[in-house]
Amino acid sequence: MRVGLMAAALLIAHASAGAQGLSGVTFTKDIAPILQRSCQNCHRPNSVAPMSLMTYEEVRPFARAIRQQTALRQMPPWYIEKAIGIQAFLDDPSLSDEEIAAIAAWVDAGAPEGPATDLPPARSFPDTRSFSLTATLGPPDLVVSSPEVLVKAGVPDWWGAIGEAPSGLTEDRYIKAVEHLEVNDVPVQASSASIGGRFLFHHAAVNFVQPDGTLDGGTFQALPVHEVGRNADLFDPAAGRLIRAGALLSFANIHLHANDRDSKARLDVALWFHPRGYRPAYDVRPLTWGQNEIDLDGNTADQVVEAFYTLQQPIKLLNYEPHMHAAGVRMCLEAIWGPVRQMLNCAGYNHNWVRAYTYHPDSAPLLPAGTILRIVGYNDTTAKNPNVLDPRNWSGWGHRSVDNMLNNLAYAAFLTPEQFETEVAARREKIRRGEAEAVGCLTCGVQRPPQSAGR
Ligand code: HEC
Structure with a gap:
């Protein structure tokens, strides 16, 4: 029922996007700013990507590929799922649904260039291979x-x-x-x-x-x-x-x-x-956990592996870094505290693009002592996963990319109870003012910890 409603809402959003405004989309006015912000750091001469996307002439032959890669959210490489969990990260190049719709509408209209006067000034890059920051x-x-x-x-x-x-x-x-x-x-x-x-x-x-x-x-x-x-x-x-x-x-x-x-x-x-x-x-240290017992069949999709970690001290979780190997296609992170259970994030996984996602300071999960953190990895060993070299074989845990892993390579600020309460109070206020997302602050909605679950 709920899924049906969401799908209907999305359809309406798409239909109205097509009906309004999106008919006159041009490269110079609408598409170039998106490419400048989210693509050109890699897609320029002698950077990491195979082709440059700096000018209309360079972009035009790739219009269809761009529509496809952006619609699948394969490009830019940033795999946080938008429909669930925390959305505010630092240095996030991902496209909004509106931007993806604009690219699709532009390609469908024959990829028109538009007047040169609309073109934003070219973005300058200090040298050919430089630091993106x-x-x-x-x-x-x-x-x-x-x-x-x-x-x-x-x-x-x-x-x-x-x-x-x-x-x-x-x-x-x-x-x-x-x-x-x-x-x-x-x-x-x-x-x-x-x-x-x-x-x-x-x-x-x-x-x-x-x-x-x-x-x-x-x-x-x-x-x-x-x-x-x-x-x-x-x-x-x-x-x-x-x-x-x-x-x-x-x-x-x-x-x-x-x-x-x-x-x-x-x-x-x-x-x-x-x-x-x-x-x-804050006292910041690695907070890494995972599962070293992994047993994957060949030729099988949706193989799930889990790992748990129980917090001895309150923390502010600073980042999410799913780490799997070739068979990995998705990982989710969930926090469980007594009766409170929240999916913090799910992200696709592609072992060619190992990505780290740093939470915005106002969205970093605030987790009390006793929280159980759970990661769930989804593995696909069928030929549909191009990173799996030989879909026929069993595989287990190991260091080579063809073996398997499941880890969250995270960092956390380990807080004193006073620091934790101060952070929670500030977050509660931001949520009240609509300046922060509610998800991730497990105790923001509760005044007192729940009774021991083991009663
Ligand atoms: C972090 C670097 C990086 C960013 C950012 C990036 N790309 Fe790419 N892109 C690559 C690399 C490298 C490849 C080659 C394939 C691969 O390794 O995944 C690629 C491949 C592609 C392809 C497939 C090319 C083909 O031959 O079919 C398209 C299309 C594309 N990118 C479009 C984009 C667009 C559009 C954006 C921005 C919205 C973007 N990329 C952002 C690095 C990047």
Whole structure:
């Protein structure tokens, strides 16, 4: 019944979008601004994507493909499901339903160009392969390059340490944002089929260490794990991360994956700092959990794997980062607290595009001690999932992409009871004023914790 009503509402929305306004859609007025905001960072000469989408002439031959890829929400690569859960994230390039409808209407009308006077000024990019966060934060404060690696054509996957690089820092600083960028000699056109063949670093965990080898930054030395296709990280403003004077960046845990040619690559790590004197309000640490017992049949869709985690302390959950492997197609995150049960988010999963979703500070889930967090992964080992190389076989847990995983690679601010109450009170007020989403604040609707569920 409910589903039927929603479908009807969507149909009405589409019909009215078609009837009003959308008939006169042109490239210069309506489409170019969308491409500038959500596509050109990748779709420009010598960036990661196979074709440039900077001008009408470049875009026109791809009009149909653009309609298809945007309608399926495959492009831009951002897979948070819009119909359920929290929607406010930082650095979100995804298109609204209206924008997707506008693209479809434009293609259906023959992809008209429109008057040149409507065209917004071209967006400028500092250089060919640059950090995407430069657009919002300006150039990074520090860029540290890893040692260069040479990966011979067709060699097996390799895991290990590739060495260290000095940060050159002469004072302690708190990090506001980080972005990893692989710089390699693989031609863009050599790999148009998938982002996976374009890059050699399939993952990289970078630690900060002191020159004497001791780990740096207390409990919190590591940056979020970089993975192929991964986007940048903006940290919660109250939760900057420390890098100490004299720190070395240790490229200690690297996964290299060969392509079909001898290739050289290095990883550039860009850091943006908080102003001097900044102090983080919260104790931020990784909150990662998952399931290492995975047993998937061949040739079967909708295979579900779950993992649970019980909070000992209240938290503000800072991000959602579904991590699965080739068979993974979707992961959901649910919070359960006594009788309160909320689906926080569901996201599609494509192992070529491992994405991290950072909650907006006003939408980050506020979860009391005792909350049970549940992740549910959906796996598809049929030939319909192009990332599965051999649909015939059983597969279990493991490190290679052809083995399976299920993790949420999250970070949380671990709060004192007082900090938690202050956050909840502020959130409640924002929800009341319509400035924040209600979902994710488990205790916002309740004045007192429920009776023990185990009564
Ligand atoms: C983060 C980088 C990135 C962003 C942002 C991005 N793309 Fe892509 N796009 C790629 C890459 C890389 C490919 C090649 C296929 C793959 O690896 O998934 C691709 C493939 C495509 C294709 C398929 C090309 C073909 O040959 O059929 C289309 C169409 C497309 N993108 C359109 C868009 C549009 C439209 C947007 C913005 C609304 C966008 N992309 C945003 C990186 C990106």
